[in-house]
Amino acid sequence: MTNSSVSEPFEAVAPYYDLLMRSIPYLWWMHYVETLLDYFDRTAHKVLDLCCGTGNLSELLAASGYEVVGVDRSAAMIEQARRKTEASQSGVRYYVQDAAELELNETFDLIVSLFDSLNNITEPSRFAEAMRRAYCHLNPEGVFIFDLNTEYAFIRKLFDQTQLDARAPLRYRWRSQYDKATRLCTVQMEFWAHEGNLERYFTETHIQRAYSEQEVRAMLHAAGFAEVHAFDAYTLHPPERRSDRVFYVALRLRAAGAR
Numbered sequence: 001m002t003n004s005s006v007s008e009p010f011e012a013v014a015p016y017y018d019l020l021m022r023s024i025p026y027l028w029w030m031h032y033v034e035t036l037l038d039y040f041d042r043t044a045h046k047v048l049d050l051c052c053g054t055g056n057l058s059e060l061l062a063a064s065g066y067e068v069v070g071v072d073r074s075a076a077m078i079e080q081a082r083r084k085t086e087a088s089q090s091g092v093r094y095y096v097q098d099a100a101e102l103e104l105n106e107t108f109d110l111i112v113s114l115f116d117s118l119n120n121i122t123e124p125s126r127f128a129e130a131m132r133r134a135y136c137h138l139n140p141e142g143v144f145i146f147d148l149n150t151e152y153a154f155i156r157k158l159f160d161q162t163q164l165d166a167r168a169p170l171r172y173r174w175r176s177q178y179d180k181a182t183r184l185c186t187v188q189m190e191f192w193a194h195e196g197n198l199e200r201y202f203t204e205t206h207i208q209r210a211y212s213e214q215e216v217r218a219m220l221h222a223a224g225f226a227e228v229h230a231f232d233a234y235t236l237h238p239p240e241r242r243s244d245r246v247f248y249v250a251l252r253l254r255a256a257g258a259r
């Protein structure tokens with residue numbers, strides 16, 4: 001038997017998100033973020049995981065001794081994250097908020113936003129606002145680290161993925177279309193999930209915008225950041241023409257003896 005639904009981005013998929021992310025090396029990502037902090041001689045104790053999803057990185061950060069707050073626009077994703085923190089007693093505090101409307105009465109040493117979450121802000125003015133809000137939620141020596149999919153990734157259709165193995169607990173087919181004029185990549189996602197004897201079919205449409213390095217740098221500087229650095233993902237090398245993911249490191253204060 002099958003039932004079907006069309007859902008908002010990250011709503012229907014939330015209970016299955018961790019299944020999809022099974023092979024994602026979050027620990028390794030956390031170490032890369034720590035490498036970037038070290039590179040700029042910055043330390044962090046209190047961290048905001050912006051667009052935290054189901055809290056996979058937040059939980060790892062908390063287990064490593066950081067004080068962590070997680071924020072995500074999707075209530076369904078935050079529900080999953082809260083379940084995790086109840087089970088682990090990690091003490092991570094989660095809030096449902098939009099990055100472009102971020103309003104927490106506290107500041108952080110590090111704001112981190114991973115897995116191209118901020119590409120989901122498709123309005124440049126809201127993206128710029130998210131940069132400003134991040135700036136305002138950082139301590140004076142604070143650092144904002146995030147990664148973005150590049151236009152190259154959209155053109156190369158890196159979003160197109162299929163898992164239709166009948167034995168898989170979650171099957172999916174994702175098809176993307178990139179519009180160079182609007183710089184929007186629309187991904188039609190279909191999912192088939194086993195729930196007991198029931199097969200649940202649902203779809204989500206995710207839209208991401210490609211932001212050029214130049215645009216991102218300009219928005220971060222306009223937000224007040226003193227220094228902006230960009231890296232080809234998971235390296236300490238500058239992005240290349242064929243980089244599909246770029247990490248940005250924005251420093252509120254110029255680094256002493258910056259490299």
Ligand SMILES: C[S@@+](CC[C@H](N)C(=O)[O-])C[C@H]1O[C@@H](n2cnc3c(N)ncnc32)[C@H](O)[C@@H]1O
Nearest residue numbers: 010051052053072073074098099114115117120
């Ligand atoms: C691909 S998931 C990544 C989640 C998490 N960072 C991870 O690495 O697993 C993208 C997340 O960004 C969230 N998101 C998208 N746009 C957002 C916004 N404007 N404000 C806050 N969260 C947002 C989505 O709800 C989703 O949970």
